[in-house]
Amino acid sequence: MFHVLIISLPYLLKGAAITVWLSLATISLGTLLGFALGTVGAVGPRPVRAAVAVYVFVLRGVPILVVMFLGYYVFPALGYKVDAYVAVGAAMVVYVGAFVSEIVRGAILAVPSSQIAAARSLGMRRWPMLREVVLPQAFRLATPPLLNTALTTVKQTSYVSVVGAWELSYAAREVVERTLAAFEIFLGVMVLYFIICYPLSLAARHLERRYAFAS
């Protein structure tokens, strides 16, 4: 019954490999960007905080697919010829960065002010205090929502196929166009995505529960 799926599996797995790569690249770069923005968004000078707030507000209000299309069309309009992967990848990094930034900013601000008072009374300066006291505690608070963002990002890599970059979803559509076996192929691809996503989802839930107890 599932023979088309079995025959196409090697091709789909190649797509899955690209999906995993794209996820790793956009999640790691987006998280780096988000950490930088979130930190200055919480403790930076006022105009910088305002700029980060605008960035987050705009990107969180727009679908990622629209941001991908913008990335896809904006580079050639500015005179750069870039690969489709680079264009949509950049769009994803910018998008993920906004979500991560908001999580990190919230986590930093959620560190109890008594911790800061204690660090000050020990005579710590601003940067060592941030590094030794505030950020480690904030990181713990931020981990479960960051894993959830990573999970969402993996699922969102499928949208790059709509803009025209080849990965698992694109491969699935190609196979369906040739074989018309829509049901089994898309069901099989759902299973592949599930295999990639489920560990992330379990880890997020596990940490959520553990930290809920600890606090």
Next chain:
Amino acid sequence: MGSFAELTHFAERYLPYLAGGFAVTLAIAALSVPLALGWSLPILLCRLARRRWLAGAAAAYIEVMRNTPLLIQMYLIYFGLPLFHVFLSGFMCGVLAITLQHGAFLAEVLRAGVESVSARQWDAARAIGMRSRTAFRLVVLPQALVKMLPPLGNQLIVLVKDTSLVSAIGVMEVTLSGKMIIERTGGSYEVFVAVALFYLTMTTALGAGLRVAERRLAVRFG
């Protein structure tokens, strides 16, 4: 897009095409939001049910929805249903996919809200002689509503943004209209700036409306 003249030229040229897309996006959102909210209730009831197999089935459904992309679910419905001789329009397939996915997410939000009300509130209500149904209606539900409204609002905003995916199955909503304008008229990325502004307006308005609702609810029950 520098001067005012250029801007009006842009608006005259593209807005008529985009306006149709705006209307379709609004229609998808206006239909999906109540449907997804409605669908989340039976999922929630099953998830909280005492019968194990029912709770297990609901949990499994939620896991599948949580761990697979909406795009693939949409393809499965759009390209898969005709194989079973069920023919729905792209528009209906999109609304159905969004309802199935977001119903699961909304059920989880509602569950977190109900479970956030402390067990002591239940006990107290029962101790002063309320029936469990009355306790739920007068004690648990109001407190749960106040707590669940902010995450509920966030989830609805995600839903509205996800309507853009219906473009992938050929429904001429605003995202696909933008793409068509660029491909057919040689327009540039500015078209997508307009599309982005449209979504931003829609999500901001929804967010503001929900904040008003939160404040009212907090005043009444908080």
